[in-house]
Each structure stands twice: as structure tokens, then as C-alpha cells.
Amino acid sequence: MHKYFPTQEIGSLKKPSWLLSVVKNPDISKEDKSRARNDAALLNIKMLEDLGLDVIYDGEVRRVEMYEEPVRYIKGFEFAGRVRSWDNKYYNKARITGEISYKQNFHGEEFKFIKENTKHDIKVPVTGAYTLADWSYDEHYKSKEELVLALAKNVLRPLIKDLVKLGAKIIQIDEPAATSHPSEMDIFRQSVNESVKGINAKVVVHACFSGNDYESLAPQMPEIKAQQYTLEFANRDSWDLGVNDKERKGYHVLKLFKEYGYKGEIGIGVTDVHVDRIETPKLVRDRILYSAKALGDPAKVYVNPDCGLRTRSRTVAFEKIKAMVEGAELARQTMNN
Amino acid sequence: MISSYTVGIYPRSEELIEATRKNSKNLSSLYLKEKKEYIAVQKRAKLDYVCDPLLDWDDIYRPFSKLKSVKLSALNRIYETNTFYRRLSFDGPLDDAGNIVKSSLAVSLLPKNRTACIADPYTFADVHLSTKYKKREEFTLAIAKMLRKEIDALVKSGFELIQLVAPSIAYNEKVDFGIVKNSLEIITRGLKAKTILHFYFGDVSKKIEKLLDMPVSGLGFDTTLTPISSIKKHSFSGKSLAVGIVNSYNTKLEDKQECVTELNNIISKTKPDEVFVTTNFDLQYLPKDFAVRKILRLGEIARGVRSA
Numbered sequence: 001m002h003k004y005f006p007t008q009e010i011g012s013l014k015k016p017s018w019l020l021s022v023v024k025n026p027d028i029s030k031e032d033k034s035r036a037r038n039d040a041a042l043l044n045i046k047m048l049e050d051l052g053l054d055v056i057y058d059g060e061v062r063r064v065e066m067y068e069e070p071v072r073y074i075k076g077f078e079f080a081g082r083v084r085s086w087d088n089k090y091y092n093k094a095r096i097t098g099e100i101s102y103k104q105n106f107h108g109e110e111f112k113f114i115k116e117n118t119k120h121d122i123k124v125p126v127t128g129a130y131t132l133a134d135w136s137y138d139e140h141y142k143s144k145e146e147l148v149l150a151l152a153k154n155v156l157r158p159l160i161k162d163l164v165k166l167g168a169k170i171i172q173i174d175e176p177a178a179t180s181h182p183s184e185m186d187i188f189r190q191s192v193n194e195s196v197k198g199i200n201a202k203v204v205v206h207a208c209f210s211g212n213d214y215e216s217l218a219p220q221m222p223e224i225k226a227q228q229y230t231l232e233f234a235n236r237d238s239w240d241l242g243v244n245d246k247e248r249k250g251y252h253v254l255k256l257f258k259e260y261g262y263k264g265e266i267g268i269g270v271t272d273v274h275v276d277r278i279e280t281p282k283l284v285r286d287r288i289l290y291s292a293k294a295l296g297d298p299a300k301v302y303v304n305p306d307c308g309l310r311t312r313s314r315t316v317a318f319e320k321i322k323a324m325v326e327g328a329e330l331a332r333q334t335m336n337n
Numbered sequence: 338m339i340s341s342y343t344v345g346i347y348p349r350s351e352e353l354i355e356a357t358r359k360n361s362k363n364l365s366s367l368y369l370k371e372k373k374e375y376i377a378v379q380k381r382a383k384l385d386y387v388c389d390p391l392l393d394w395d396d397i398y399r400p401f402s403k404l405k406s407v408k409l410s411a412l413n414r415i416y417e418t419n420t421f422y423r424r425l426s427f428d429g430p431l432d433d434a435g436n437i438v439k440s441s442l443a444v445s446l447l448p449k450n451r452t453a454c455i456a457d458p459y460t461f462a463d464v465h466l467s468t469k470y471k472k473r474e475e476f477t478l479a480i481a482k483m484l485r486k487e488i489d490a491l492v493k494s495g496f497e498l499i500q501l502v503a504p505s506i507a508y509n510e511k512v513d514f515g516i517v518k519n520s521l522e523i524i525t526r527g528l529k530a531k532t533i534l535h536f537y538f539g540d541v542s543k544k545i546e547k548l549l550d551m552p553v554s555g556l557g558f559d560t561t562l563t564p565i566s567s568i569k570k571h572s573f574s575g576k577s578l579a580v581g582i583v584n585s586y587n588t589k590l591e592d593k594q595e596c597v598t599e600l601n602n603i604i605s606k607t608k609p610d611e612v613f614v615t616t617n618f619d620l621q622y623l624p625k626d627f628a629v630r631k632i633l634r635l636g637e638i639a640r641g642v643r644s645a
Contacts, residue, residue: 080588081624083348086412086421087395088357093624095588135419137588181417210414274412 004298004335005288005328006054008267010206010230011125011174012066012308013059013317016040037062038113045118051318052325055121055170060308062110066127066174067135068092073106074155075099080137095137100150105162115167123170123204124163129156130184130191134177144184148191156195163201170202172230176307178207182216189220196225204228204267208307209236213253221262230267232306234287235274241282243290251287254294266295269306270327271320276312278319284327289334298335303328339604339612340385341639342452344500344535344557344581345619346397347375347390348628368393372443378629382636386452386498389442396422397456397502397619398465400441401483405433410466416508416538420622427467431479435486444494452498453491457534458484458520459512460505474516481520492530499532501553502618507539507562514547525552531611533557533579537618542567555579555609559617561586565603573609581617583635588627591634597641604642614639 022028022036044059063069068091071077076098082090107124114122129151133144141147160171173195178188196203203225207217209232221229237250245252254266270287271279284303292298303324309317349357349371356367375390394400399422402409406429412421438455456464458481462473470476488499501524506512525532534548535557541548542563548556555577558568561584568578580603582596604612616635620628 080627082351082354083624084420084621087423088354090354090358091419137586139587139589177419180414180419 003054004292004332005301005303007052007303007325007328008055008123008230009048009053009057009059009321010304010306010308011057011060011172012063012310013044013061014310014312014314015059015061016043016314019061041110041113042117045114047318048321049118049120051321053120053321055123055302056114056118057123057125058110058114060125060310065091066125066176066308067132070106070127070132070155071136073103074132074151075101075103076140077136091135093135093137096140096147098140100147100154102155102158105159105166107159107163108166111163111166111168121170122168123172124168125172125174125206126156126159126163128173128175128178128191128205129195130188131175131177134180145187145190148187149194152191152194157197157199160195160199160201164199168201170204171196171199172204172206173226174206176206176208178205179210179212179214179217182212185216185220189224192224192226202227204230206230206267206307208232215253215256218253218256218260218262221257221260221264226264228265228267228302230269230302230304232269233291234269234279234306235272237287239277239279239283241286243286243293248287248290251290251294254291258295265300265302266291267302267304270303271305271309271324273305273307273309273311273320276316278316279323279327281323281326281330284324285330285334288328288331292331292335339614339639339643341382341614341635342384342386342498342500343379343388343616343620343632343635344502344585345391345454345616346394346621347392347619348621348623348625349392350625353392369443369446372446376446376448378632380448382633383640384632384636385639386450387448388452388454389444389447391442391454394441397454398422398425398461400437401425401434403437404431406430406469413464416504418538418622422464425465427465427476427479428469430469431483434483435490438487439490439494449495451496452500453496454500454502455484455487457501457503457506457517458524459517460503463505463509473513474519477516477520478523481523485524488524488528488530492528497530499528499530500557501532501534503534503536504538504618506534506544506548507536507541507559509539512544514551518551521552525554531555531577533577533613535579535581535615535618536563537581538562540564540567545571549573549576555611555613557581557613557615561617565599569603569606571607573607576609577611577613578603578607578609579613579615581615582638583614583616583631585616585618585620585622585628585631588623590630591638593634593637593641596638597645600638600642601645612642614642
């Protein structure tokens, strides 16, 4: 990367409705479903390339959902049934009923297809050990720490190794649950470090915002073996233009990361994934410039949405990415003037 | 005396989940059918107090969005869980309260020995917003007055036991117990029903002494987070004790005999006026099949303690 403020996606996009109707149709053959998935992956790859993202994936178009997909392939899990996320939204939650072990590289085929079909940098999202443990019922291990470390050593590490063997250079460990239990941050740190032990790839950690504005994450950041964190900021920020503390209230915590001695990169969330309102390129520009100043080094700033855009329609998601790419370009121009 | 009941919202069946997602035409009849089933399960488990399973409540606060001055706000995480509730903004007077909870319950399906669950005023004010009541105390007391009207309506309809769920008192490190006490006085003064202040999502070990001073009939504990050893250090003479020994956050079924032994031990150490055996919090954190097993096991444990 030679330019400032490279742009990237976090991972998920809403699946095209035609794909869902194909994969849910029992009368359509496995081969045709597989072809439809390839088409959808190709569509997302080309769309993200055309929008101008520097680092891409395929919108996680083949994955059922970030928890259910890996759990299907890990020995020791059994699905218990659906539980509520909110209102009428549910997720399929699993029990851990025996020793956890890795069966196969469940993202291998997906990664190979993307690699064959793009020349852009690829960031592979994998669901982290801590989140897999936190979102499951543990009936087997004596403690959460024991379970998390078993997942990190026996599943995440071999999975990431296999992806790197296939040519993956950037791995994003998705940990939406990371900061939901501030008292368990030590377990979280160990989880990432054990997952990436001996791995020769750039490690990115994606953690969602959860209540205490990453204050529990900040002290751990220098000790976690990650080169980049992709985090949420936009959903707590104002929509006013400006590069001062008053307008950029969602990004103040960046100063805390620096105070705790974190010297790596931050993928700053510049688009709110919970609303349809599209950020203007100028707003994105100001969020980037504020972040660059707060971190004290523009080379450390990457630009992404707060989180996966799967909760938005594809039209809205693509509009948001377009504004994000344009905003990054405006920020580069400002830096060069 | 030893009694049993469950706390909070129950999980929907797969059929009901699909129906709510698709907003099916037969949704109301499905709600009714499943409510009847859950009430039958509670009776089969011989629970001493039976509740509405609240299948049509999206979260424990949502019915209050029917009030004229209340607006729905952003989604917010329920403490440290992977479940979210919708924040409410209380932006005006709450004069139209009094029938919100009762009208949201299937009262006619319930037997005479009925219980209902409602958030305590401190928790309620802690997790919602107000543009009208700017100070925390003012907001909490306004909520308490609103809840009192609701609880009066429930008591008139025969609810004998009111569970005041108080996760914020457990979760928050710093709690203004003066506000908690003043708000609970509004709720319980002259009330002709038992009230249990129930704590979960946090360890209240260090708060028990202060909580024993609260104007409620009894205290309830999530024993996965507040260690039983800390509960046993206190005398519950003059108070009731509700022990949330059945875990709604794990599918693993409790060992009946272990629970009975533990409960007998707690009772002999704390000497409460009345004992309730219950879940640590809402069963909605489990899929339905597991929730049903937990309800039946809860009944077995309560009967085991009685016969010991």
C-alpha cells in the first residue's frame, strides 16, 4: 500500500434476493446452487472493485451467517435452536457438548474463488474464538477461558494456517462479542494471540462497539498480536462537517488508543451501518482527517464501514461504499494540498 | 413455606418465530395457542405461581411504548448478552398509564395463583431516556408512580406475587440506594401483594446488606453470578428469599438432587420467612424445548425441597 487511507469492506453484504430463492428451492440441484453462489460472489467482487475499494472480499455471500456458518463445521458443537437477538430477529444457537476440534478449512473454497477472480488485496473474515464461545451454550468445558482457548488453538489457528497456505495475506478476526464483557478482556487477548501464533499474515481484529466506547479494549491493544483494528465510530458521531472534537465526538477514543501505546493501524468506521442515510463524501473526509490527526500518523488510517453492511439494502450499502471511497479521495487531496 | 415460579419472557417456538417474522395472518391465534401450552407446562410442573409467558412482548419494556408520550428509540444491548431491547424515550406526562401491563397479559388464561414480572423503577429509568424528566431521581420516581398504577391494576386482577426485576441494581457498580428505596416505597406502600426484587446480570454479594433494607417482601438472586456462599452469610429473617437456581442461560439441565441439597443448605443458613425457587432470569435465552425441560426441572426441585 502506497497511498494514504486505503478503503476496505468489513465483510457481509445483504444477499441478492435471486440467490436466496435459488438456494432455498429444494427442486434446484446442488450443482446449480453452487453455480448461483459463484455468480453472486463474482457479482459482489466486481461491484466492490468497481466502487473503488482497495481491499475486498465477496460480501460473505456463501455464508449462512457469521456464527452459524463456522459452527456447522466444528466438531463439538450441536445446534440447540433459535434464540432472540431482538424483536423478531433470531440466531441459531449451539451447545458445546464435547471436545472442540477442527474438521476442515470451511472458508477454503470461498477464498480460492475470490483469489482467482480479483487482483485486489483480499481480507478474509473469520469469526473469532471468543465470539464463538460467548454466543454458545457451554455444557462441556470447566470455564469460559478453557473453552475460548480450545477454540483458539484447535480451530482458529489451524483454519488461519490453512488459509495462509492457500495464499491469504490478510486475515480479519471478527469479534463482535469482544468488548461485551469488560471483565473478560484478558481472555479475549489470549484468544487472539493463541489464534494467530505462528501465523505469517497481517492480522486485523474487528470488534463491535459495546457500551463502554472501547475503553476496555484500549489497554489490551498493544498486547494483542494484531496489526490493525477495524472498529465502529460513525454510529456515535455527529453528521456535522468539521475536524474538531466538537463535531467528531464519535472518534475521541482514538486518542485513548494512542495514550495506551497502541502503534498499529486503525480501520476507522466512517459509515453507520444501522441507518439508510448516506454519509456525504465531505463528512467521510472530515472523519478521516480527524482520525489521522488523533492517531498522529495518516499512514495508520484505513477506511471502512463501521461493521458489515448486511443489514442495509444492497442499493444503500453500495451508495455508502461509494461515498466512503469518494470521501477517502477527498481526504487524500486535502493531505496533498 | 416453599414455592416456585419462573421469571420473565419465555422463548417462542420455531413455528411462532416464523409466524412473527412473516407477520402471518394467524399470528394472534398462534400466540394464544402457545401461551396456553406454556401455562399448561407450568401447571404440569406444579409451579406454585403461574405467569403469562409474554410471547408477544418484544422485550420487557415494549408494552410501555403504547403510552402517548413515549417514543421508540435505538436498539441497545441487554447488559452483556447478545440480545437487544429497544430504548424508550419518555417525553411527556405518564397520566395514561395504569392498564398497559394488564392489557398485555392473557389474564383470563391464568389460574388464581398468578404472578407477573415488571422492571423495578431504578432499572427502568437506568435503561431508558427522558427529555421531560432530566434528573435521574426525578425520572426514577416518575417511573415508580407509573409502575404503581400498573401494579395496582394487576393486584386488582388477582396477581398475588409481583416480581420486580432489577438487573441494573446488580449490574451497575455504583447504585444510589436512596433513589432505589424511595422508588420502591412508591411501589409497595400499602400494596396487597408480595413483591420480590430480583437481581441478575451481576453479582450483588457486596450489596446484600443494603438490599435487605429495601421495602419489598423479598429478594431474588441469580445464583450463577451472585455466589450462594455470599447469600448464606446473611439472615433473611423477616424477608422472603427467591433463589434463581435454574439457569436460563445454559442448556445444561440442573441436577435435581444437587439443587435440593444446595437449597436446603441455603434455607438452614438464611432462615427466610418464605422461600421461592425460580429461574435466574428470563427463559427466552433458551430455545423452547430446553426451556420446557427447565420449567419441569424447576418444579421437581421445588417438590424435592418441600419433601426433604
